[in-house]
Amino acid sequence: MAHKIIRNKADLAINGAPPAFEQPLHVGRPNIGDRDAFLQRVNQILDSQWLTNNGPMVQEFEQRIATHLGVKHCVAMCNGTIALEIAIRALGLGGEVIVPSWTFVATAHALYWQGITPVFADIDPTTHNLDPEAVRRMITPRTTGIIGVHLWGRAAPIDELQAIADEHGLKLMFDAAHAFGSTYKGQTIGRFGACEVLSFHATKSFNTFEGGAVVTNNDELAEAVRLMRNFGFHGYDNVIHPGTNGKMIELCAAMGLTNLDALDDVIAINMRNHAAYAEAFADTPGISVLKYDPTERNSHHYVVLEIGEGCVSTRDQIISSLQAENILARKYFWPGCHRMKPYRDLFPHADLVLGETSALAARIIVLPTGAALDSDQVSIISAVIRIVAGAGT
Numbered sequence: 001m002a003h004k005i006i007r008n009k010a011d012l013a014i015n016g017a018p019p020a021f022e023q024p025l026h027v028g029r030p031n032i033g034d035r036d037a038f039l040q041r042v043n044q045i046l047d048s049q050w051l052t053n054n055g056p057m058v059q060e061f062e063q064r065i066a067t068h069l070g071v072k073h074c075v076a077m078c079n080g081t082i083a084l085e086i087a088i089r090a091l092g093l094g095g096e097v098i099v100p101s102w103t104f105v106a107t108a109h110a111l112y113w114q115g116i117t118p119v120f121a122d123i124d125p126t127t128h129n130l131d132p133e134a135v136r137r138m139i140t141p142r143t144t145g146i147i148g149v150h151l152w153g154r155a156a157p158i159d160e161l162q163a164i165a166d167e168h169g170l171k172l173m174f175d176a177a178h179a180f181g182s183t184y185k186g187q188t189i190g191r192f193g194a195c196e197v198l199s200f201h202a203t204k205s206f207n208t209f210e211g212g213a214v215v216t217n218n219d220e221l222a223e224a225v226r227l228m229r230n231f232g233f234h235g236y237d238n239v240i241h242p243g244t245n246g247k248m249i250e251l252c253a254a255m256g257l258t259n260l261d262a263l264d265d266v267i268a269i270n271m272r273n274h275a276a277y278a279e280a281f282a283d284t285p286g287i288s289v290l291k292y293d294p295t296e297r298n299s300h301h302y303v304v305l306e307i308g309e310g311c312v313s314t315r316d317q318i319i320s321s322l323q324a325e326n327i328l329a330r331k332y333f334w335p336g337c338h339r340m341k342p343y344r345d346l347f348p349h350a351d352l353v354l355g356e357t358s359a360l361a362a363r364i365i366v367l368p369t370g371a372a373l374d375s376d377q378v379s380i381i382s383a384v385i386r387i388v389a390g391a392g393t
């Protein structure tokens with residue numbers, strides 16, 4: 001595709017020029033591994049006539065994920081939300097559970113859907129993750145647990161949250177939907193808290209179409225989660241636990257096995273794109289690119305811009321200018337769960353204790369990246385933003 005050159009304001013679509021891209025550039029374009037290898041696995045599934053219910057592909061997938069993360073158990077699920085719900089139930093959480101509001105709404109829904117009140121604690125604006133002191137402030141006699149979220153794949157303050165949980169007799173688990181392959185103090189995410197929950201949704205750096213998993217080193221918990229995933233069945237005709245249907249299908253496991261082989265390449269591309277964006281905005285007043293700690297592993301799957309004071313345009317003006325060019329940037333996780341209808345109704349005054357969350361929600365833009373994006377496209381996206389932000393090219 002020929003690329004439009006953007007040198008100044010006259011070249012922008014908001015000023016009447018044609019859009020930079022004919023086809024939309026999305027955040028969350030799936031990374032897809034070797035197509036032939038995937039199709040070979042699909043044929044294997046069709047030949048075997050075993051499509052779901054803990055089939056051989058799912059078992060192989062679980063083993064490879066467990067090995068990849070260095071964790072004892074991986075229980076694969078149909079998606080990350082059901083995996084969260086099952087983990088929450090298996091841990092026996094109830095009453096109130098403390099979570100960040102600054103997360104995808106599934107974290108809160110997984111609790112509320114089960115009659116548990118999600119209590120939102122504020123974040124540290126530099127890490128975008130839970131602020132341990134804010135968590136302490138939200139503990140009440142009804143609190144039974146804490147769900148930390150490793151937002152953008154950057155680990156939550158695991159040690160501090162574990163200390164609070166231990167001090168107050170609370171259960172601690174993690175929503176690791178963004179953190180497949182990330183590390184905390186050099187150790188791979190998956191082993192922390194009572195368990196951690198992964199998402200393998202199409203939009204994640206590593207995907208199985210739809211999918212998720214509960215990973216843990218706790219044998220008993222893994223067993224409970226396995227039972228709940230399959231209606232509580234223990235062998236044929238013998239139900240020993242209430243349960244639901246959280247099973248991953250063979251086709252999804254086939255996609256996962258294929259994409260696992262391509263993961264290093266995807267991460268290399270993400271790192272290249274992230275570095276190019278960081279360089280493009282290095283001297284743009286009021287714009288910063290969220291950094292990843294070079295001493296930890298991270299898929300660099302999220303390119304997160306913060307639009308602050310000193311930028312001549314607002315966040316929403318930049319988003320609109322990008323949309324006019326067919327660049328579909330996102331405001332994840334605007335406006336924060338606490339301002340979404342179900343939780344706004346529940347906590348009409350939550351803004352009073354979530355000042356950092358509300359302020360951050362107004363500053364964020366998430367940009368396209370991943371294997372679908374080439375370096376020229378990154379340059380054009382950066383040029384549009386720099387001009388709209390008053391920094392020229």
Ligand code: T4K
Pocket residue numbers: 026027028029030079080081082103104106107149175177178199200201202203211212328332
């Ligand atoms: N916890 C956290 C912290 C999470 O971020 C998530 C999911 C979960 C829990 C729950 O896990 P899952 O139950 O989903 O496994 C998307 C994803 O659906 C969701 O998985 C993800 N987080 C969230 C951050 O993003 P939406 O509502 O933004 O999806 P949508 O349809 O607007 O698509 C996002 C972008 O991706 C668009 O620009 C289009 C593009 N896209 C999407 C799909 C599905 C493609 O290009 N191809 C595709 O196949 O939620």
